[in-house]
Amino acid sequence: MSRKIIIDTDPGQDDAVAILLALASPEELDVLGIVTVAGNVELNQTTRNALQTVELSGRTDVPVYAGCARPMRQPLITAKYVHGDTGLDGPDLPAPQMKAEEQHGVDFIIEALRSNPANTVTLCTLGPLTNIGMAFVKAPDIVERVERIVMMGGAYFEVGNTTPAAEFNIYVDPEAADLVMRSGVPITLATLDVTHKVLTTKDHLEQIRAIGKRAATATVEMLDFFERFDREKYGWDGGPLHDPCVIAWLLKPELFGGRDINVEIETGSELTRGMTVADYWGIMDKPANVHFLDSVDATGFFALLAQRLERLP
Ligand code: RIB
Ligand code: CA
Numbered sequence: 001m002s003r004k005i006i007i008d009t010d011p012g013q014d015d016a017v018a019i020l021l022a023l024a025s026p027e028e029l030d031v032l033g034i035v036t037v038a039g040n041v042e043l044n045q046t047t048r049n050a051l052q053t054v055e056l057s058g059r060t061d062v063p064v065y066a067g068c069a070r071p072m073r074q075p076l077i078t079a080k081y082v083h084g085d086t087g088l089d090g091p092d093l094p095a096p097q098m099k100a101e102e103q104h105g106v107d108f109i110i111e112a113l114r115s116n117p118a119n120t121v122t123l124c125t126l127g128p129l130t131n132i133g134m135a136f137v138k139a140p141d142i143v144e145r146v147e148r149i150v151m152m153g154g155a156y157f158e159v160g161n162t163t164p165a166a167e168f169n170i171y172v173d174p175e176a177a178d179l180v181m182r183s184g185v186p187i188t189l190a191t192l193d194v195t196h197k198v199l200t201t202k203d204h205l206e207q208i209r210a211i212g213k214r215a216a217t218a219t220v221e222m223l224d225f226f227e228r229f230d231r232e233k234y235g236w237d238g239g240p241l242h243d244p245c246v247i248a249w250l251l252k253p254e255l256f257g258g259r260d261i262n263v264e265i266e267t268g269s270e271l272t273r274g275m276t277v278a279d280y281w282g283i284m285d286k287p288a289n290v291h292f293l294d295s296v297d298a299t300g301f302f303a304l305l306a307q308r309l310e311r312l313p
Contacts, residue, residue, distance in 0.1 A: 002030040003250065004120055006112060008067070008105075009243070010039025010127030011049035012083050013090060013226035017219055017305070018126055018243035019050070021251075023057040024308040028251055031059075032112050032121065035067045035105035039127035039172055040079045041087030043069040046127075049088040051096035056215050058313045060098055067105030067131035071173035079168055082229045090225030091218040109135040113142035122250070125151045126243040128169050133176030136183060148186045150246045153177065154263065154276030155192035156292075166274030167192055170265060174274040178265040187290045189263060190245040191276065194256065194293040198245060199238030200227045204302040208309055215312035241301075248301050249293065255304070257295035262286035 007022060009015045022029050034054065036047040047066045054062055070076045083089065101108070109131060113121055123146055125132060136143050153169035154177075160166040170177045181187070200223045209220045227239025249256050262284060266275040278292060 002026065002028055003122055004030045004032055004116060005122045005124050005250070006032050006035060006109060008035045008037060008123060008125045008127065008131050009050060010037050010041070010046045011053055012040040012046070012087055012127070012243065013222035014241055014243040015040070015126045016049065016053040016088060016222060017241065018247045019053045020057050020215055020219065020312060021244050021247045021305060021308050023054070023059040023062060024311045025251055031062050033063045033065055033108055035065045035108060035131055037067045037127045037131050038069050038076050039169065040083045042076070042078065043067070045087050047100050048096060049086070051098045051100065052088065052093045055096055055098055056093060056218055064098065064100045065103055065105035065108040066100045068134055071128060071130050071176065072133055073175045074173060077172055082226070084225060088222065090223070091221035093218065106131050106134045106138060110139040110142055113145045118145040119147045121145070122147045123149045124246050124250070125149060125153070126246060128172040129153070129176035129180045130173045133173065133179045136179060143183050143185060146185045148188060149180065150188045150190070150249060152190045152195065152243050152246050154189060154278070156276060156278040156280055158192035158196050160275070161192060163274070165266070165272040167276070170276055171274035174265050174267045177274070178267050181263060181265050181289060188249060188293065189290045190249065190293050192240070194296050195240045195242040195245050197296050198241045198298045198301050199236055200241055201238040204238065207302055207306040211306065211310045213310070213313060216309045219309060244305060245293070245296065248304055252300070252304055255297045255300045256293045258291050258293040260288040261290060261292050262288055263290040263292065
């Protein structure tokens with residue numbers, strides 16, 4: 001029985017690899033739709049990038065919906081300095097033939113949660129939480145119907161990548177992240193603490209390059225571009241492959257370790273806006289609202305990724 005998921009995303013090369021991994025795994029994952037959000041680049045571009053990625057996978061049966069064009073309260077900041085002006089720099093992909101659906105992505109999320117049995121749809125968030133936050137504000141009845149949110153965002157021991165305190169997805173829309181963290185929906189959180197342990201080393205990229213087919217080759221071209229910024233910033237022998245951790249956890253949770261803790265979002269301070277304040281050592285008597293991933297078998301992660309990418313055209 002495959003798991004129904006909605007992928008909420010701001011492609012972004014790492015988002016694109018997460019989408020390819022999900023679309024290459026139809027036995028386990030029934031992707032009801034892909035909803036784009038402004039984040040790494042503006043909404044029109046993240047939507048174009050999502051369409052190109054779906055076409056690259058060959059799974060043009062999966063619809064793409066455009067979501068929100070800016071955060072709930074903050075002005076949009078992008079990450080073109082990491083992802084390039086298109087957000088999908090690296091491969092030379094053809095202009096998409098597919099079109100995004102007419103329905104707004106937030107309305108699609110609401111409709112999907114209302115029309116499927118409660119606790120059967122999982123939300124996979126790979127970017128700022130704007131669409132989820134807006135859906136919960138517009139239709140509070142859907143909150144208790146969400147099976148789980150599996151989210152890439154935040155950091156604790158690895159500290160911030162956008163400010164010293166905050167990771168990009170949370171920093172862009174801290175109000176939406178705060179609303180989602182407080183919602184009561186079960187959350188699995190893949191922060192930089194775990195994504196910084198899955199690095200696109202030469203050996204791992206060679207595993208994918210050796211596949212020699214279009215989707216795998218484009219993946220290597222995406223990652224060759226995407227990793228350069230973090231290689232230089234951190235001095236590592238590869239870049240962290242953030243968003244595919246969300247999908248890999250759904251496919252093989254045994255690759256990951258973690259603990260149930262309380263996580264809250266800073267929204268009041270200009271200095272630490274978007275910080276994920278994780279009570280990792282259980283100091284405060286607050287509810288454990290998050291399953292916080294803190295370890296991963298990187299070899300197993302890349303073996304899974306290569307094995308699934310090999311299935312694509
Ligand atoms: O901080 C990493 C996150 O920000 C990833 O989701 C990446 O795609 C960007 O959105
Ligand atoms: Ca992303």
